[in-house]
Amino acid sequence: MQLTPKKTLKEIxxxxxxEYAGDPDLVVSGINEIHRVEKGxxxxxxxxxxxxxxxxxxxxxxxxxxxxxxxxxxxxIFSDDPFHDFVSLVKRFKPFQEAQSMISPSAKIGKDxxxxxxxxxxxxxxxxxxxxxxxxxxxxxxxxxxxxxxIHSGAVIGADAFxxxxxxxxxxxxxxxxxxxxxDHVEIGANTTIxxxxxxxxxxxxxxxxxxxxxxxxxxxxxxxxxxxxxxxIAGCVNIEDNVILWGQVGVQKDLTIGExxxxxxxxxxxxxxxxxxxxxxxxxxxxxxxxxELALMKRLPEVIKKL
Amino acid sequence: MQLTPKKTLKEIxxxxxxEYAGDPDLVVSGINEIHRVEKGxxxxxxxxxxxxxxxxxxxxxxxxxxxxxxxxxxxxIFSDDPFHDFVSLVKRFKPFQEAQSMISPSAKIGKDxxxxxxxxxxxxxxxxxxxxxxxxxxxxxxxxxxxxxxIHSGAVIGADAFxxxxxxxxxxxxxxxxxxxxxDHVEIGANTTIxxxxxxxxxxxxxxxxxxxxxxxxxxxxxxxxxxxxxxxIAGCVNIEDNVILWGQVGVQKDLTIGExxxxxxxxxxxxxxxxxxxxxxxxxxxxxxxxxELALMKRLPEVIKKL
Amino acid sequence: MQLTPKKTLKEIxxxxxxEYAGDPDLVVSGINEIHRVEKGxxxxxxxxxxxxxxxxxxxxxxxxxxxxxxxxxxxxIFSDDPFHDFVSLVKRFKPFQEAQSMISPSAKIGKDxxxxxxxxxxxxxxxxxxxxxxxxxxxxxxxxxxxxxxIHSGAVIGADAFxxxxxxxxxxxxxxxxxxxxxDHVEIGANTTIxxxxxxxxxxxxxxxxxxxxxxxxxxxxxxxxxxxxxxxIAGCVNIEDNVILWGQVGVQKDLTIGExxxxxxxxxxxxxxxxxxxxxxxxxxxxxxxxxELALMKRLPEVIKKL
Numbered sequence: 065m066q067l068t069p070k071k072t073l074k075e076i077x078x079x080x081x082x083e084y085a086g087d088p089d090l091v092v093s094g095i096n097e098i099h100r101v102e103k104g105x106x107x108x109x110x111x112x113x114x115x116x117x118x119x120x121x122x123x124x125x126x127x128x129x130x131x132x133x134x135x136x137x138x139x140x141i142f143s144d145d146p147f148h149d150f151v152s153l154v155k156r157f158k159p160f161q162e163a164q165s166m167i168s169p170s171a172k173i174g175k176d177x178x179x180x181x182x183x184x185x186x187x188x189x190x191x192x193x194x195x196x197x198x199x200x201x202x203x204x205x206x207x208x209x210x211x212x213x214x215i216h217s218g219a220v221i222g223a224d225a226f227x228x229x230x231x232x233x234x235x236x237x238x239x240x241x242x243x244x245x246x247x248d249h250v251e252i253g254a255n256t257t258i259x260x261x262x263x264x265x266x267x268x269x270x271x272x273x274x275x276x277x278x279x280x281x282x283x284x285x286x287x288x289x290x291x292x293x294x295x296x297x298i299a300g301c302v303n304i305e306d307n308v309i310l311w312g313q314v315g316v317q318k319d320l321t322i323g324e325x326x327x328x329x330x331x332x333x334x335x336x337x338x339x340x341x342x343x344x345x346x347x348x349x350x351x352x353x354x355x356x357x358e359l360a361l362m363k364r365l366p367e368v369i370k371k372l
Numbered sequence: 373m374q375l376t377p378k379k380t381l382k383e384i385x386x387x388x389x390x391e392y393a394g395d396p397d398l399v400v401s402g403i404n405e406i407h408r409v410e411k412g413x414x415x416x417x418x419x420x421x422x423x424x425x426x427x428x429x430x431x432x433x434x435x436x437x438x439x440x441x442x443x444x445x446x447x448x449i450f451s452d453d454p455f456h457d458f459v460s461l462v463k464r465f466k467p468f469q470e471a472q473s474m475i476s477p478s479a480k481i482g483k484d485x486x487x488x489x490x491x492x493x494x495x496x497x498x499x500x501x502x503x504x505x506x507x508x509x510x511x512x513x514x515x516x517x518x519x520x521x522x523i524h525s526g527a528v529i530g531a532d533a534f535x536x537x538x539x540x541x542x543x544x545x546x547x548x549x550x551x552x553x554x555x556d557h558v559e560i561g562a563n564t565t566i567x568x569x570x571x572x573x574x575x576x577x578x579x580x581x582x583x584x585x586x587x588x589x590x591x592x593x594x595x596x597x598x599x600x601x602x603x604x605x606i607a608g609c610v611n612i613e614d615n616v617i618l619w620g621q622v623g624v625q626k627d628l629t630i631g632e633x634x635x636x637x638x639x640x641x642x643x644x645x646x647x648x649x650x651x652x653x654x655x656x657x658x659x660x661x662x663x664x665x666e667l668a669l670m671k672r673l674p675e676v677i678k679k680l
Numbered sequence: 681m682q683l684t685p686k687k688t689l690k691e692i693x694x695x696x697x698x699e700y701a702g703d704p705d706l707v708v709s710g711i712n713e714i715h716r717v718e719k720g721x722x723x724x725x726x727x728x729x730x731x732x733x734x735x736x737x738x739x740x741x742x743x744x745x746x747x748x749x750x751x752x753x754x755x756x757i758f759s760d761d762p763f764h765d766f767v768s769l770v771k772r773f774k775p776f777q778e779a780q781s782m783i784s785p786s787a788k789i790g791k792d793x794x795x796x797x798x799x800x801x802x803x804x805x806x807x808x809x810x811x812x813x814x815x816x817x818x819x820x821x822x823x824x825x826x827x828x829x830x831i832h833s834g835a836v837i838g839a840d841a842f843x844x845x846x847x848x849x850x851x852x853x854x855x856x857x858x859x860x861x862x863x864d865h866v867e868i869g870a871n872t873t874i875x876x877x878x879x880x881x882x883x884x885x886x887x888x889x890x891x892x893x894x895x896x897x898x899x900x901x902x903x904x905x906x907x908x909x910x911x912x913x914i915a916g917c918v919n920i921e922d923n924v925i926l927w928g929q930v931g932v933q934k935d936l937t938i939g940e941x942x943x944x945x946x947x948x949x950x951x952x953x954x955x956x957x958x959x960x961x962x963x964x965x966x967x968x969x970x971x972x973x974e975l976a977l978m979k980r981l982p983e984v985i986k987k988l
Contacts, residue, residue, distance in 0.1 A: 160504070166489045181782045182800050182818070184490050184507035184525070196776070198839070199800035200818050202490070202508050202525035202562075216839040217800070217818035218871065220562035223506070223524040226583040226601065234557065234579045234597060249850065254818075254836035254873040255526065255893075257562040257584040257602075271850045275842040276873040276895050277563075277913075279584050279602040279620075289850060293842065294873075294895040295913045295931075297585075297603045297620050312895075312913050313931045313949075315603075315621045315639050331931050331949045331963050333621075333639045347639050347655070347963070348667070359964070361673040365977040371680050372987050468812070474797045492798050492815035492833070510798070510815050510833035510870075528870035531814070531832040534891040534909065542865065542887045542905060563834065565870040565892040565910075585871075587892050587910040587928075605893075605911045605928045623911075623929045623947050641929075641947045655947050655963070656975070669981040679988050 065241040065263060066094045067157060073125060073139045076106060079156065080149040082127075086139025092125050095153055095241060099283055099301055100264030106153070108146035147229050147236060154239040161187050161205060174211065186222070192248070204260060210248035216276070218255035221246070225262045225282030225300060238262055240282065247271075253278060253294065262300075269306065281318065293330070305340060315347070373549040373571060374402050375465060381433060381447045384414060387464065388457040390435075394447025400433050403461060403549060407591055407609055408572030414461070416454035455537050455544065462547040469495050469513065482519065494530070500556070512568060518556035524584070526563035529554070533570045533590030533608060546570055548590065555579075561586060561602065570608075577614065589626065601638070613648060623655070681857040681879060682710050683773060689741060689755045692722060695772065696765040698743075702755025708741050711769055711857060715899055715917055716880030722769070724762035763845050763852065770855040777803050777821060790827065802838070808864070820876060826864035826886070834871040837862070841878045841898030841916060854878055856898065863887075869894060869910065878916075885922065897934065909946070921956060931963070 074088035093104035098114070101107050101123040108127040109118035118126050125139045127146040134140045143149045167173075167185045174193035179185065182199040189203050192211035197203075201215050204222030215221070222244045228235035242261025246252070246268045253276035258266055261283040268274070269288040278292055281300035288306045292298075296310045299318035308322050311330040316322070323340025333347030343352040350358065382396035401412035406422070409415050409431040416435040417426035426434050433447045435454040442448045451457045475481075475493040482501035487493065490507040497511050500519035505511075509523050512530030523529070530552045536543035550569025554560070554576045561584035566574055569591040576582070577596040586600055589608035596614045600606075604618045607626035616630050619638040624630070631648025641655030651660040658666070690704035709720035714730070717723050717739040724743040725734035734742050741755045743762040750756045759765045783789075783801040790809035795801065799817040807813070808827035817831050820838030831837070838860045844851035858877025862868070862884045869892035874882055877899040884890070885904040894908055897916035904922045908914075912926045915934035924938050927946040932938070939956025949963030959968040966974065 160486075162486050163488050163507070166507075178776075178778050180779050180800065182490060182508075182798060182816075184488065198818065198820075199779070199782075200490075200508055200526075200798070200816055200834075200836075202506065204506075204525075214840075217820075217836045218508075218526055218563065218816075218834055218873070220508075220525045220584075223562040223584065224522075224559075226561065226581070228581055228599065235581055235599065237559070237581075251840075251853070253842065254839040254875075255563050255585075255834065255871050257526070259562075259584070273842070273844055273851055276836075276839065276875070277585060277871075277893060281602070291844065291851065293915070294897070295603065295911065299601070299620060312915060312933075313621070313929070317620075317638060330933065330951075331639075331947075335638070358670060358673065361677060362670070362974060362978070364677060365974065368676060368680060368984060369977060369980060372984060468794075470794050471796050471815070474815075490798060490816075492796065508798075508816055508834075512814075512833075526816075526834055526871065528816075528833040528892075531870040531892065532830075532867075534869065534889070536889055536907065543889055543907065545867070563871050563893075565834070567870075567892070585893060589910070603911065607909070607928060621929070625928075625946060639947075643946075666978060666981065669985060670978070672985060676984060676988060 065096065065154075065158060067092060070104075073141070076125070076153070077141050080127075080141070080143065080152060082141050082143050082149065084139060084141045085132075085134040086125070090124065090139050095150075095157060096123070096263035097238070097283075098123070100242075100261065106141075106150075108143075108150035110146040147238070151236070151239050154241045158239075158241045163187070168205075180217075198254075204244075206243040207245070207260070208243065208265075209246045210250065210270070212249045213246055214251045215246075216252060216254040216256075219252045220255075220257045221252070222260040223257060225259050227262055227282060227300065242266065242283065244268075247288075250274075256280075259300070275312075287324070308340075373404065373462075373466060375400060378412075381449070384433070384461070385449050388435075388449070388451065388460060390449050390451050390457065392447060392449045393440075393442040394433070398432065398447050403458075403465060404431070404571035405546070405591075406431070408550075408569065414449075414458075416451075416458035418454040455546070459544070459547050462549045466547075466549045471495070476513075488525075506562075512552075514551040515553070515568070516551065516573075517554045518558065518578070520557045521554055522559045523554075524560060524562040524564075527560045528563075528565045529560070530568040531565060533567050535570055535590060535608065550574070550591065552576075555596075558582075564588075567608070583620075595632070616648075681712065681770075681774060683708060686720075689757070692741070692769070693757050696743075696757070696759065696768060698757050698759050698765065700755060700757045701748075701750040702741070706740065706755050711766075711773060712739070712879035713854070713899075714739070716858075716877065722757075724759075724766035726762040763854070767852070767855050770857045774855075774857045779803070784821075796833075814870075820860075822859040823861070823876070824859065824881075825862045826866065828865045829862055830867045831862075832868060832870040832872075832892070835868045836871075836873045837868070838876040839873060841875050843878055843898060843916065858882070858899065860884075863904075866890075872896075875916070891928075903940070924956075 073090040077084040106125040107123040127141045168187045171185045171189040177195040179197045180199040183201040186205035191209040195213045198217040207222040225240045227238040245265040247270040256278040258280040259282045271289040275294040279297045284302040286304045292310045293312040295313045298316040303321040305324040309327045316334045321337040325341040327343045329345040345352040346355040381398040385392040414433040415431040476495040479493045479497040485503040487505045488507040491509040494513035499517040503521045506525040515530040533548045535546040553573040555578035564586040566588040567590045579597040583602040587605040592610040594612045600618045601620040603621045606624040611629040613632035617635045624642045629645040633649040635651045637653040653660040654663040689706040693700040721739045722741040723739040784803045787801045787805040793811040795813045796815040798815040802821035807825040811829045814833040823838040841856045843854040861881040863886035872894040874896040875898045887905040891910040895913040900918040902920045908926045909928040911929045914932040919937040921940035925943045932950045937953040941957040943959045945961040961968040962971040
């Protein structure tokens with residue numbers, strides 16, 4: 065998320081009553097979670113395991129729970145609870161805006177786009193030309209829909225990321241400040257859900273077709289001309305390259321990549337990155353011909369045990 | 373469900389034109405299915421296999437399809453079709469009330485609670501303070517939502533239990549007279565569905581977070597601070613204790629218990645109760661380290677078969 | 681889909697500027713995809729592998745991408761891109777009609793049928809008597825609902841078939857011209873989705889009960905008195921006979937048949953037709969007792985490997 069207007073290090077630190085190391089006039093131009101940071105951004109880190117990653121990231125300002133000297137050209141803000149302070153900044157810069165109507169006056173709707181009755185279009189949503197939004201669809205604030213997009217009834221675009229921090233007595237929520245971007249010629253099935261990014265954009269690439277009842281997690285990026293059958297579930301921060309086909313009820317864990325042209329058969333479970341241009345099957349997934357061999361061998365188990 | 377006003381045994385028997393054994397002035401104060409009966413309740417039993425359970429239950433009055441003497445302090449109502457007569461009583465005491473508006477005038481909405489446009493709030497629903505109900509949510513009659521609850525778009529709270537009795541030519545529906553109770557600080561994902569109890573309350577414990585497209589069946593009770601990822605499916609009458617984590621697409625069969633602190637990995641299938649504080653994987657589920665061993669052994673099958 | 685008024689071969693060929701072989705005054709009375717053609721229909725075929733099937737089908741007129749003599753009593757229309765020309769005819773005969781209100785004035789609603797607020801009823805929808813349509817349901821144009829049907833909130837009836845043709849740079853969509861037919865005494869769960877047929881009708885047989893979050897693909901035909909638990913996914917063009925029970929999260933691939941009275945246990949994956957009156961389990965599915973034996977044998981693998 066970009067900050068408009070931009071802030072200085074000194075101003076940000078004052079908002080959360082924190083000490084800092086670095087140039088007080090350093091400009092903070094955006095606020096983003098560590099997976100999607102750019103130069104000028106403020107982010108946070110709260111575990112020594114990730115200190116190095118955060119300090120070496122593109123982020124310019126880091127909220128951190130250990131005092132140390134600030135690295136070259138970066139600034140540090142010291143906090144006992146960086147997660148809490150980061151969330152409080154997100155809430156301050158992006159407060160929830162209650163809707164006054166089913167279609168926000170601030171939404172931009174392109175020409176020849178049809179929005180059927182009963183659909184909710186949030187604040188600052190942008191929808192391109194020649195789209196068809198069926199009834200009872202929900203599009204949360206700040207999402208962007210391209211041209212020639214079809215969204216079927218009951219789909220929910222831009223609900224909050226499922227991202228919580230365990231505390232001793234409860235879970236704390238990381239407020240999402242990202243959105244969803246749906247590119248041109250995409251079709252979204254009925255009752256499919258696509259969560260917003262926690263800081264960047266969950267993205268559905270041009271020409272991709274999603275069937276019904278699919279889940280796409282926060283910050284996941286899906287390439288062009290993919291085809292996902294019904295009830296596929298994709299966790300957060302996944303990268304799916306172009307021309308990937310996932311058959312029904314496939315599950316994909318977070319933080320991995322599926323290579324271009326991969327095909328994954330129904331009900332498979334994907335827990336690690338997959339190379340492109342291969343066919344996969346099983347839970348956990350194997351290359352399909354390996355899995356088929358394994359299934360054939362299992363049929364010979366009675367014979368094996370008899371022989372022993 | 374409580375009866376207001378209370379009825380006598382004699383009055384209830386007259387409603388279904390049935391004979392009875394017991395004190396005609398015995399008070400019937402509630403009507404509940406056998407899983408959730410309390411003292412003063414009327415319930416039903418229609419198979420000899422369950423007679424003993426029903427007669428020993430907390431229920432005070434039992435509709436039963438065999439004449440017998442009534443046990444101490446209890447009453448029996450004799451019926452050729454206890455299921456049918458039970459359902460007719462439920463329909464009489466809790467008839468469906470057609471809605472006149474998107475938000476029922478009888479609903480109680482707490483302070484600082486936001487209800488986005490397009491959401492339906494049924495009769496006698498109670499929603500606490502500081503809640504955020506996103507657009508196109510449906511909350512059926514009589515459900516109770518605590519404080520600081522977030523419900524995302526398309527979620528359906530309180531649809532009927534999926535509970536049918538097989539007849540020779542069709543299925544008969546057990547009318548639900550229960551509701552859903554969602555405690556404080558719960559978050560419910562987009563297009564998630566939580567069915568009402570057939571007599572008691574399907575309950576989501578305080579601090580629990582549900583992701584998108586999850587199914588929770590009737591009369592299931594979920595503890596505090598649980599975390600369920602997208603597309604988890606939980607059948608009816610399940611008890612899930614506190615701090616349980618279910619990853620994506622896990623399936624849970626009816627009438628079982630998952631112990632406190634259990635973690636179940638993605639796509640697992642749970643057909644029997646699980647002890648707490650362990651990690652599980654597989655369909656059917658095993659302890660995760662056992663399942664991992666099994667998967668490793670299966671990789672050695674070609675070698676085994678070659679050796680023989 | 682029936683054509684009203686009917687057209688002649690000559691008129692149809694002119695609409696897509698194509699040459700043809702056959703009687704120019706031959707009557708074209710319907711337009712349907714090859715799976716559901718009847719006498720008088722026009723259909724298309726674009727791959728030599730399916731020429732024979734198309735030429736021997738009940739269809740009277742076939743759009744085909746190879747010049748040949750027309751078979752007895754049939755007509756051929758020659759096209760470089762039969763898929764494209766077929767779709768353009770469908771769009772011409774069945775253009776999308778934008779809705780003007782939540783309940784179309786052209787919808788027929790039977791007596792004693794309740795439609796709760798927030799539901800969308802499309803053009804030319806027909807709903808029988810004594811139905812209960814809960815809030816935030818969507819029923820697309822031309823669907824037919826019988827008597828005594830209950831549809832829970834968020835269900836989507838009649839969204840487009842998920843049916844695309846791969847082109848070098850994108851996917852082309854086959855426009856659906858079919859609908860959904862729901863027979864008497866059916867119950868449809870919350871957020872369940874049932875797609876329309878591409879040419880015929882996706883059909884839910886009398887007395888069948890569907891739980892929440894189920895997907896039913898285009899042109900699938902489900903028999904009478906079936907019972908499907910939550911999150912079941914059924915692809916397109918499946919035939920499910922009467923009295924079939926599918927437990928939670930079962931997946932069914934396209935173009936197959938499940939025989940009468942079959943029972944399939946939770947999370948099973950069905951990739952080929954199943955005989956009736958048996959119980960099945962596993963992904964891929966086996967008869968349940970075979971699968972149980974296999975699971976028992978797998979438990980003996982450590983012993984087997986030790987012995988070798």
